Amino acid sequence: MEVPVVLHESGHVPGYAHPGDAGADLCTREAVVLAPGARATVPTGVAIALPDGFAAFVVPRSGLAAKRGLTVLNTPGTVDAGYRGEIKVTLLNTDRSEPVELAVGDRVAQLIVQRVERVTFVEVADLPGSVRGTGGHGSTGGSAALAAAAAGPSGTPHASPAEETQP
Numbered sequence: 693m694e695v696p697v698v699l700h701e702s703g704h705v706p707g708y709a710h711p712g713d714a715g716a717d718l719c720t721r722e723a724v725v726l727a728p729g730a731r732a733t734v735p736t737g738v739a740i741a742l743p744d745g746f747a748a749f750v751v752p753r754s755g756l757a758a759k760r761g762l763t764v765l766n767t768p769g770t771v772d773a774g775y776r777g778e779i780k781v782t783l784l785n786t787d788r789s790e791p792v793e794l795a796v797g798d799r800v801a802q803l804i805v806q807r808v809e810r811v812t813f814v815e816v817a818d819l820p821g822s823v824r825g826t827g828g829h830g831s832t833g834g835s836a837a838l839a840a841a842a843a844g845p846s847g848t849p850h851a852s853p854a855e856e857t858q859p
Contacts (some may be wrong), residue, residue: 695805696741700778703737706803718781726792731765732799735784742773749807750801751780759786761787764801769804779803797819812841818855 706716712757721737742748750769756762765782781801783793794800 693743693803697812698739700735706738706795710732715753715804717753717799718750718779718801718803719795719797720800721796723796724783724794726762726783728785728787728789728791731782731784733780734794736760736779736781736800738779739776739799740779741773741776742771744773745807745810746773747771747807749804749806750777750779750842751804753799753802754853756792756800761785762792762800768804786818835848 699705700721700783701724702721704721706718707814708716718736718738720734722734724732724734726732748771750771751765751767752762752764763784765784769781771779783794784791785802
């Protein structure tokens with residue numbers, strides 16, 4: 693699928709680093725220094741025209757997150773098919789002591805294009821049952837941090853608010 697791209701000053705056409713990559717790199721068209729804990733919205737110099745039935749999602753680059761503490765707020769950022777403006781990325785420096793310096797042309801995020809369905813939402817009195825039910829926000833466990841939080845400060849398991857209200 694070809695996606696039309698208009699470049700603004702200092703913009704770069706989004707590109708894939710390797711065959712099979714899902715995310716195309718987005719670059720900043722302005723130099724910026726993010727102090728520890730600071731955020732900034734940076735322009736990419738890229739505007740695209742997606743066909744109906746598609747959307748693009750702006751996500752962080754894993755290397756910047758792991759090595760520098762740089763992430764993207766509002767992740768994923770949604771670029772709707774009808775949007776024709778410049779894609780901008782709101783970045784956050786999560787490092788507590790080191791600033792992050794970005795030069796013009798630095799890769800700051802990735803753009804993932806996906807097919808999306810448009811649905812009709814219908815109000816009903818009750819939803820059909822499922823295996824998962826209403827469990828969410830860590831209800832399946834899966835990490836030591838969640839287990840420690842469930843145990844509480846004394847190390848003794850305690851009930852979640854949902855468990856406390858059940859008979």
